[in-house]
Amino acid sequence: MLKILNPAKDTWAELVKRPTKNLEELEPGIQATFDLVKEQGDDALLQLAEKFDGVQLQSLLVTEQEIAAAELKVPQELKEAILQAYSNIQLFHTQQAEPVKQVETMLGVTCWRKSIPIEKVGLYIPGGTAPLFSTLLMLGVPARIAGCKELVLCTPPSKDGNIHPAILYTASLLGVTRIIKAGGAQAIAAMAFGTESVPAVYKIFGPGNQYVTVAKQLVSKAGVAIDLPAGPSEVLVMADETANPAFVAADLLSQAEHGADSQVVLLTTSENVLQKVEQELQAQLEVLPRKEFAAKALSNSLGVVLQSLDEMLDFSNLYAPEHLILSVSNFEEFLDGITNAGSVFLGHFTPEAAGDYASGTNHTLPTNGYARAYSGVSLDSFVKKVTFQYITREGLQNIGKTIETMAEAEGLEAHKNAVSIRLKELDRV
Ligand SMILES: NC(=O)c1ccc[n+]([C@@H]2O[C@H](COP(=O)([O-])OP(=O)(O)OC[C@H]3O[C@@H](n4cnc5c(N)ncnc54)[C@H](O)[C@@H]3O)[C@@H](O)[C@H]2O)c1
Ligand SMILES: N[C@H](CO)Cc1c[nH]c[nH+]1
Ligand SMILES: [Zn+2]
Secondary structure: OOEEEOOOHHHHHHHOOOOOOOHHHHHHHHHHHHHHHHHHOHHHHHHHHHHHHOOOOOOOEOOHHHHHHHHHHOOHHHHHHHHHHHHHHHHHHHOOOOOOOOEEEEOOEEEEEEEEEOOEEEEEOOOOOOOOHHHHHHHHHHHHHHOOOEEEEEEOOOOOOOOOHHHHHHHHHHOOOEEEEOOHHHHHHHHHHOOOOOOOOOEEEOOOOHHHHHHHHHHHHOOOEEOOOOOOOEEEEEEOOOOOHHHHHHHHHHHHOOOOOOEEEEEEOOHHHHHHHHHHHHHHHHOOOOHHHHHHHHHOOEEEEOOOHHHHHHHHHHHOOOEEEEEOOOHHHHHHHOOOOOEEEEOOOOOHHHHHHOOOOOOOOOOOOHHHOOOOOOHHHHEEEEEEEEEOHHHHHHHHHHHHHHHHHOOOHHHHHHHHHHHHHHHHO
């Protein structure tokens, strides 16, 4: 099941490498997809839907009629759940708005910073193996709070050429501007470079499999902003003797079932806990509908026995998991020691699935060790922070000499003169 290890510390750096293919391996195929989309636009999207999604589409754009029909297909109970999650996500993300604060750095020199929404954003909603309408809430809600005007949505069509009704229902709640039936690297290329049906956007958001994630990294090299590398899901659980093996196994499986390229990790100081979690994994896996994905992911996953709780924390910080679960009695003692993680789940009754769906935090998070430097999606992801300044005459007299001295030292005479010319004018009047 899990690969069981008792590793020496000098092997950790090798262990924390993910089993996913690297950028260099996937890049040539994805570049070919980009070239096709640039050359043939919508036609390329239709061809690639047939090749990768196994569907011959009549049209790329979702129509008003399709949206109206979808709404009727979503059960009331699911609508209510979506609305509850919407409300929690909205509440959590609304609090992230920063008030504009004017700061007088010197007398007469005032600076401030204001958030301005990104006008056109592209939202990628994964749909290759599961219709992740929850991801649409995670992207669309902060986009709407930020005030983004144009929300373009790409998601892969199913074999019958349709988009899952819950995705369309959620898109309609959010007032998404345009919905396109396109998935994978071709959808990312379309939103980056534009086609007849897909407007080019300024920033592309959303998680996806390895192809989607590498495609986003490549368009970011071509000058289109992206949120973050949010690839195959992963979770690391730190479990002590108080952990409930059934709960731990359930959490590990919840991320393993996302796909064969996911990885889950159990860290423990107790061989006993490890053994019991393994038994639970076996039993719970048997009855999972997505057993094949989960079993494959588990075969790439780790059960690591370490010497102490402090070692577990060090390993986790080096691994930098997308999700970190502290299934320990004294989680408070670990909080200040966490340096690298996308989102953290505390105690025995906080399943990771709560953050995936409905607690309010965002589930679009850095994977593959990117949590060492990246944050998950938040309200900030949808705005630019623009700085402003206003200097009075008195202010320029206060700050002018400093600027002149620094400009002269850099050998930039025109910079210095932009101040001197004004100071002379102030002396004259
Ligand atoms: N990190 C996060 O925040 C986060 C959040 C949600 C989901 N996820 C991850 O998103 C992923 C969703 O993956 P998915 O596959 O179900 O859907 P997806 O929408 O990401 O990818 C499906 C598309 O991949 C393309 N594709 C499939 N096989 C291909 C191949 N051999 N060559 C080229 N292109 C190919 C197809 O165009 C298809 O439409 C999972 O790995 C899940 O763990 C991550
Ligand atoms: N666990 C995923 C992020 O890695 C998010 C998700 C959506 N639906 C279920 N789970
Ligand atoms: Zn999940």
